[in-house]
Amino acid sequence: MTSRIAKKRGEWINRDKPLTFEYEGQQVQGYEGDTISSALWANGIRVLGRSFKYHRARGLLSFANHDVNALMTDGEDTNIRADVWPVSHDMKLKAVNTDGGVIKDKNKYIDYLSPFLPVGFYYKTFYKPKRMFPFWEDKIRKAAGLGEVNFNYPRHIRPKRHAHCDVLVVGAGAAGLSAALTAAAEGLSVILVDENRQAGGSLSYDYAGDQTSADTLNTLLSEVEANSNIRLITDAYAGGYYTDHLVPIVEKSGITKVRAQSVIVATGVFEQPPVFRYNDLPGVMLGSAAQRLVHRYAVKPFEKGVVVTANDHGYRTALDLASVGVEVVAVIDMRISGAGQELTQKVKDSGISVHKGSCIYEAVPTGDKLGVKEVVVCPYNENTAEADTSRSVRLSCDGVAMSAGWAPAAALLYQAGTKMGYDYDVEQFVPAQLPEGVFAAGKVNGVFDLKSRQQDGRRAATEAANYLGKVVQLESFKAASVNRPSHPYPIVNHSKGKNFVDFDEDIQVKDFINAAKEGFDNIELMKRFTTVGMGPSQGKHSNMNAIRILARIRQLPVEKIGTTTARPFFHPTPIGHLGGRGFHPHRYTAMHQWHVDHGGEMMEAGVWMRPAYYAPAGSGLTASEAVQQETLAVRESVGMIDGSTLGKIEVFGSDAGAFLERFYTGKFADQKVGGSRIAMLLDEAGVVSDDGVAVRMAEDQFYVSTNSSNAATVYREMQRYVQLWKMQVTLVNLTGAMAAMTVAGPKSRDVVAALTEIDVSEAGMGKGAFRTGKVAGVDARVMRVSFVADLAFEIHVPYRAGLHVWKALMEAGKSSGIRPFGTDAQRLLRLEMGHHLVSHDTDGLTNPFEAHSESLVAMDKPFFIGQRSLKILEKKPLNKKLTTFVLDPGFNGEMPNECNLVIDSASRIAGRVTSISYSGYLDRHIGFAFVPPEQSHDGARFQIRTDSGAMVSATACNAPFFHLLESRGE
């Protein structure tokens, strides 16, 4: 059986490209250009889904993505919106949310239980006794949701693009097309977007049996297509409006983030269903849905139908239906006044009877409840919303088209901050006060007459042009008056209910009445309690009726009820589209490839990639073996680590010394050229935030290093303070420009000496000394450091020469058995040296007194950041102190982990371990811990509780640990 009719002018299907697909096991024919729903409907298939809550059979309602009755899965993807998704050859489709198929769905029994499931029923049961809740919850969760997600669905990387334009016009109907043309004529760049596959809006289906709309569309479209200032994007919706005119345009292929200078919203209106019993039966659809089927897809919505209407649009629908041979039994007009003379006559001339002041009291289902058999028509009292059932008439039909009114598609306007007012002439919310740079035109603006919509589009574009600095005369016009397009209360009360307001969530009129009775009588509470508008179509077909119902319950005018907030997204938007191609920048040191080639186990260290340790292929080394070997190399001969990630900042200018003096805790004004000092940074509250080294290279030039993870922030803060303190200082961030490596261990001097003219002897270069000179032929900055070993040289060279110098040092150290070492060994080595790591051994609240760093704080300076807070803190008793500790010799129990707690004799938390490692060199377990100050002195004993709860004794001891070697008897 096919409902496909002869080729229509402007139809969207391609009859040269027939295709077949499967729906619920049945082979179906369609054409390229069909949506899934149009193809199914053309084949007489009417049950397209089951409802969310009651599992009622559903067909087409809006056929425009304003309801989600037809949700399907193709086995790969789920929740496919059949009304708008293009059908493709060989698709295998099933409706979601069914158990055993859309026709036989085993869950349809829930519909019979519905009287026992009143609004908010789940709040009222299942919780007594408490232990039963998990049982019920399990049942509820099984019933929840729509489609089943496919865990094997492939990850899609969708590009996200940026675009820029003067005017973004959303909606390519009569108003939008006119607006775009006018703006473009002013030389403005225009992006015009429409969610439909083709532009035109209602011009492409609302014909009322004649061709005026189609002619208008052809003219406008050809002008738009010929205009190079206009970029028309169809099959794409504006996802939301964000600050400063940012509008993401969502296409199937990805998102374009449009940054516009101004936005014209010409999004039109959503048709709203009149509410009567069984208005959800398959075959009962909105008038505009029926028109779309007819004109875009050349499909008869039904063979013999009734139009129920509360505006003139129903008459237009009737004419469109009649024009393709649908037998229209009657137009049931809920208004006592009826439509205009001319339109009424036209309908009557088509042989359709018109019943004014009547309603459909209920639609009567077919025996299988999968369609409509007849409708019960009664006189209707517009004031009371009651049908006079004593005078009912039954009209047999297989379909109903419904037209009762519209709601503005104003989501973008709301998101932009538009104040909306209610216009009683059109019975619609319309923009009352628009934000800067945002304009509205057409039906969303309450303008319905076709010619007026075009004028309104031109008016909006002219205003936008003036807003953008053009001087354009405003064409004044008065919108032609129309018969009220929306009915103020298109609801028919029915004692048995099933008169649906929200088809996504199965919400009936009585649910609102009952919610109000329970006190949920403002729109926001009602929304939350009934869940109206919370389904996947977000109230597009239901919010307006909900507001009207609540207004009537509260006996308030509609505008006093207000609207709920329309939040992004306009249509649900795929996670993959939004996530897109994420950018995850990484930094690589100059020696990166060398590390990889030599078995470096590369780890992310912030944004950097660093080797944790080296385990070359075939070496068979475990991580801990590698770390112990690397550590031993440093202790016994020589090792080298890539330290390029250190922050490196040059501080230059006549105030350089004075600046560091204020910035850091220590003294720099009197520092000698060629010497280095520890540079500890506090925040204003006195918390330690970084420590590094400052070298004075010249009277007015310092070279400062920071912790790797703080490089960017320290540089940024320096820049801020230079500006704030108005000092003569120039800052240069050399973090990336310089490669750095530390050669450490007793033989490190020999290795470095082999490649440099600098005198690196103890006499020539004592601890903390700094020199410049060539290393391996490259200009280098060399510093005698002692972070990982007593004897160590930190060598900084230009980044691009980093690999060369690294290789040269490795070569020079070959005979000494040089080994590269990674960050894991570095952590152990510094622990053996007794150096704590800021933000590893300290946390976001640690002050220098607690960190045992008093010696780095020059309280006698006039000022440094955090000093005033320290003056307060030093008056307060200290309650914890960072100390180095060792476990007992020969300890072989469960080793405590970092962040295990120190527990005092009263079983209270007394501190925690911040670092711990086994040192193979010392053959001891060593670490850092926060302990009460009285337990931080050398030799104090304290208890650590391990992961498993065992207590381990530890002894505080003063760093470095080398004196332990004596006890080792070496």
Add this chain to the structure above:
Amino acid sequence: MQDAVLMSPVAFAHALRKPVSGEVNGMETALSFDAADVEASRSKTLSICDVSNLNRFGVKGPQAANWLQTAGIKLPETTNSWTPQDNGSLVMRLGNTEFLLEDRPENDLARMLNDTAVNEGGVHKVMRNDAAFIVSGELTPALFSEVCAIDLDGATLAENRLVMTVIAGVSATLLKQTLNGQSVYRIWCDGTFGPYLWKTLLSIIEEQGGGPVGFNFYYSLT
């Protein structure tokens, strides 16, 4: 060329493609990735070229402008603009008091300035390690629309303007110039981000049917 002292920050990122390498300005450089006609066609569609090896001189400080002028350098008058020297070197003004000069391969200006500049009196040398790229082709707008949030049409990149912005998550300097008669985009970023940016840009470029071109494509050295 294994013994070149200097390495392009991007070297390891393009090593996998086995370009024909050579030494330029003491730096190991990818001279070509493919046959000349293939690269020529790429450069019309969408291409990227690593030119990190060009010599640069950076200077900053309250007296930097004076110092450069004394050295006979023509300076851009406003921040965020650039001006070519008679020899073809570029001078970019990155801030009120910061400048970056980049030579063409045949010039020696940057090296000279690096050798003569002293760190005193409000003039401070800025050591550079830029990863530098040339992007060309008719699809460049499509590429930048994916990696850059700002509008590169119109005034932003008008003649002799430059922008400091974010490209694919990395801070970068960007300008448009005409090179060998072709309009190209120039990108500079911190070299440590170079391999990431090269890989990220190249992957999008290849998706769009473009690819890499070697240094010789723009600067014929033979």
Add this chain to the structure above:
Amino acid sequence: MKLLQCPINGIRPLSEFTYGGEYRDMPNPDTCSDKEWAAYVHYRHGAPGVKKEWWYHGPSGTWFIAERDTMADKVVRTYIAGQEEAK
């Protein structure tokens, strides 16, 4: 994403900037009481209004002040700290 006007580099998307908190005048550490200092360090005026704020443009390394209405999230003006009058 919001747009912000860097006084040096022009209008850029917010993603290029780092928020630096409210610009506040430091009390004289030598003369203020402990309580005043603690209040300076910890307390903020959190009510809405037009506030002077630090913002940092990352790609160019520019700190500047933005006067921003925190209710409407609209920037009234921006300038380099200390060059307010010149604007």
Add this chain to the structure above:
Amino acid sequence: MPLGLLKYGLSKEHPAPRFFRDCTQPKKSYDAVIIGGGGHGLAAAYYLAKDYGITNVAVLEKGYIGGGNTGRNTTIVRSNYLTPEGVNFYDASVKMYEDLSEELDLNLFYSTRGHFTLAHTESAMRTMRWRAEVNKHVGVESYVVGPDEISKACPQLDIQCSGQAPILGALYHAPGSVARHDAVAWGYAKEADRMGVEIFQMTEVTGIDVKSGKVVGVNTSKGYIETNRVLSAVAGFTPRITDMVDIDTPIVIHPLQACVSEPMKPWLDTILVSGSLHVYVSQSSRGELVMGSSLDPYEVHSTRSSLDFVEGLTSHIVDMFPFLSNVKVVRQWAGMADLTPDFAPVMGKTPVEGFYLDAGWGTWGFKATPISGKTMAETIARDVAPDLIQPFRLSRFEDYELTGEKGAASVGH
């Protein structure tokens, strides 16, 4: 089907009474006035009436009840904090939540599903252990688990996170739960109302009348109310209220955003949080994925949504669950959160006599609703803050005695 529902099907009239009266005009005076008809304010009213028999109480709500952060959060309840005082406090809340449906005679859908805080870095693993150790010490069930155990609880999760930030382990917190957030407010409102508390919606406080350092009344959009006890239990508006009594706090307002997907058949049974990726996600009993992130990085006093939030969040969600590429986000929204320097609330008495503060709830307010209501009721009734909330006193900032929660700051929900 439970028998309790039978009456709905069998009665002609809807057999349920109003949850709370429709109060319109406040009386001349009250024993206590509570500003803010969210979960916290309503809970405080409820416990004032129930525990202390103080029923002459007005709750003033500028909008509608539960319409602020109570209705905007991602409904997670947990107690796996970092400091003993934090853990004790939230644990008391969790225990109250467990019995709250019965107590309020309303199903709050309090659902214990277990809570994983994923760690993608070594330093995050350390923080997880720190929290686990403190939790265990206080008697709260939290422990560090490895990737295998995470996979067992959530086999759909890509432990490699699409190669971006592989998961090294997690802090597992067995009592982690979700609840129907609106219902919590409604339940407290219902029971408070039943005991005599009057709830005024659409009633804005415009000023607080303080004489000689003592509260004597409140100015509202519905007239002046005499009272000498006022509790501010608002979120996002705290500084505006504290300005009325001229007291300083560290609180600044940052938006907190969230979003939900369309409903799908439930598959995610646990609550997942990743501090490194700034993501938390659970699946509601409607089948929607409820997803949130960290606070917006700068001060804003509105509930505007931003695109960058949802872009960032979803890019991490597809890293964790690559198969969600085509699952759709239905709606995003925002709340205004009170941010404090130490990521802990501000509770208790203030320098103004009779003015009490329940604020600074950042991203952790919903989970504290019962216990904050209870302890604030005690504070108001006895004019003494109980020991449990002493660590959160306002004066801690002047005393440089901040709580230590900052250590777990990146973890968010």
